[in-house]
């Protein structure tokens with residue numbers, strides 16, 4: 429349980445950080461949220477988070493943050509940038525945070541990573557002990573970033589945990605659902621016995637509760653996967669959406685078009701959340717996409733024209 433006296437810093441307080449910060453703040457913790465733009469729309473203040481304007485890539489901005497912290501959660505993103513941004517923000521940012529934590533009292537440092545570090549393509553189940561050897565540069569930079577945090581734990585500098593998060597969906601976020609609603613989704617029959625690749629999802633609110641569980645009860649130096657209970661083949665997910673909404677099942681992709689619908693590359697694997705569930709007692713509110721998408725589907729069925737991706741309680745989308 430979050431102690432009312434806890435002081436927590438969220439570095440990169442965006443979609444996930446805001447949900448986490450709101451949750452922690454309503455439990456009574458003092459929550460600070462760092463981002464470059466401060467709090468342009470007042471969302472942090474509304475969630476009870478004190479906005480701190482600053483850039484993780486600038487050590488002096490970290491120095492300017494006052495005080496010590498019971499926990500720091502790094503949920504910064506690449507803002508859709510490529511390898512150079514990954515290098516600067518993730519890897520450089522990790523080094524800056526660890527150096528900063530050297531002369532602060534930081535109880536623990538939780539870093540958000542991604543299940544994209546698993547590059548398996550055989551449809552197998554993967555756990556935190558499975559190889560994480562992505563072939564691409566961005567994936568390799570994520571692995572290098574994780575190593576900075578893990579090494580900081582090993583050397584006794586600060587207790588760190590890594591949370592590898594699957595494809596996040598929730599209000600106003602996602603990709604495949606949006607494509608489906610817009611009639612732009614394509615089925616990918618190349619894997620999964622004609623049903624496409626496995627996708628591993630998690631609702632934003634469950635990412636927040638997973639981060640809280642790791643922050644409070646996670647073991648130092650340990651990695652946790654944060655995904656829901658049920659990976660789903662892309663084609664089955666689209667069939668589910670078609671059945672529930674009455675919209676047409678998308679046609680198969682043109683094999684000459686390339687992997688435009690494969691936002692997370694061509695991996696084909698099922699990510700296990702067993703460690704998070706069994707070791708930390710984490711219990712997702714939305715154990716599968718069926719529960720997680722129920723509200724968005726109901727809204728879509730009730731009012732097909734009114735779904736706006738930018739709406740605060742808008743559609744929920746899959747990666």
Ligand SMILES: NC(=O)c1ccc[n+]([C@@H]2O[C@H](COP(=O)([O-])OP(=O)(O)OC[C@H]3O[C@@H](n4cnc5c(N)ncnc54)[C@H](OP(=O)(O)O)[C@@H]3O)[C@@H](O)[C@H]2O)c1
Nearest residue numbers: 440441442443444463464465483484504505542593595596
């Ligand atoms: N979306 C997914 O499906 C998915 C899947 C797996 C893992 N993840 C990971 O989950 C994490 C959180 O994702 P999200 O969706 O919450 O991202 P997000 O909405 O883009 O939020 C990230 C926040 O980081 C801030 N930021 C970016 N660069 C910064 C910097 N140099 N210094 C300080 N703040 C900075 C941004 O605000 P400013 O622009 O104001 O700085 C933004 O508020 C990311 O690490 C992402 O890679 C996401």
